[in-house]
Amino acid sequence: MFQIPSISRIESTRRQRTIKSQVDVEGFGFWSSKDVVFSFRPAPENSGIRFFRADLPGSDPIPALVYNRIKKPRQTSLASGIAQVDMVEHALAALRGARIDNCDIIVNSPEAPGLDGSASVFIDAFLKVGTEEQNSEQIRLKILETGVFTDDSNPNGGKIIVAPNDRKQTIFEYNLHYDRPNHIPNQTAFFDFSQAPEIFQTEIAPCRTFLTIEEADYLRQQGICARVSAQDVLVYGEDGPIDNDLRFDNECARHKILDMIGDFSLAPFDWEGEFHATKTGHQQNAEVLLSMLNSLSHKNLR
Ligand SMILES: [Zn+2]
Known part of the structure; x- marks a missing residue:
């Protein structure tokens, strides 16, 4: 259930940007174990973020829009026609973190490189090569009142509160809270996305994806994630992370903010407002975003 807040287009605060020149990121897909190269290339203004499956000649481009999202557990996957690309959330978060609005991503496999489960390699690559301002203004949307989304599929009460912010900021908060005993301690993270990309690069991008040993064992039994180690x-x-050290005490909650930034980038707009989430994931982020977009008329946006 979502009591959708009213949203209005307001004056833009910046122009669109693209990446200055091509940069490639290589690795292997966590789920598929396949080697992959993601090649990020400059793109014209108003073209948005689009994936192209070079290994499927003639297939449709896949615009990174919430309308193209398909349901897959524990990740954000997009599809258009026969073309699909999985686990794109960390690359998308890094693009948004670097304020790259237009980018063509040529891929040779159906899944993003998993790397260290964070967005560091992506954002480091983007900020190193640099970004370029374009002529068109980036559309900016302002949340005017509080809306509450409750996850009806979760009996333990997942929730996202969308709220106004009178300091022109974009705020993300995540409350990680397990009701039953769990190895992962309850924790909270808060991030002001209005800060410079370099703050996102140091505070949020390095935070890695996480799971319990029981979940890891289950995935391995299914033959999934065979190349991924602790x-x-x-x-x-x-006793905490196995064969590994935390980068922040609340690294898991920060990673959930990273996921939120990637998921909420599946609409080509800047947001002025706050997103406070508790016990939610990719699916709930998408439901909130889709509901908010559907509540806006095209007249509001053009
Ligand atoms: Zn993630």
Whole structure:
């Protein structure tokens, strides 16, 4: 259930940007174990973020829009026609973090490189090569009143509160809270996305994806994530991360903010407002974003 807040287009505060020149990021997909190269290239203004499956000649481009999202557990996947690309949330968060609005991503496999389960490699690559301002203004939307989303599929009460911010900021907060005993301690993270990209680069981008040893064992039994080790991502046992050290005390909650930034970038707009989430994930982020977009008329946006 979502009591959708009213939203209005306001004056833009910046122009659109693209990446200055091509940069490639290589690795392997966590789920598929396949080697992959993601090649990020400059793109014209108003073209948005688009994936192209070079290994599927003639296939449709896949615009990074919430309308193209398909349901897959524990990740954000996009599809258009026969073309699909999985686990794109960390690359998308890094693009948004670097304020790259227009970018063509040529890919040769159906899944993003997992790397260390964070967005560091992506954002480091983007900020190193630099970004370029374009002519068109980036559309900016302001949240005018509080709206509350409750996750009806979760009996333990997942929730996202969308609220106005009178200091012209974009705020993300995540409350990680397990009701049953869990190796991962309850924790909270808060991030002001209005700060410079370099703050996102140091405070949020390095935070890695996480799971419990029981979840890791289950995935391995299914033959999934065979190339991923406890040194690659955070695997929690009884005494904390196995074979690994935390980068922040609340690294898991910060990672959930990273996921939120990636998921909420599936609409080509800047937001002025606050997103406070508790016990939610990719699916709930998408439901909130889709509901808010559907409540806006095209007249509001053009
Ligand atoms: Zn993630």
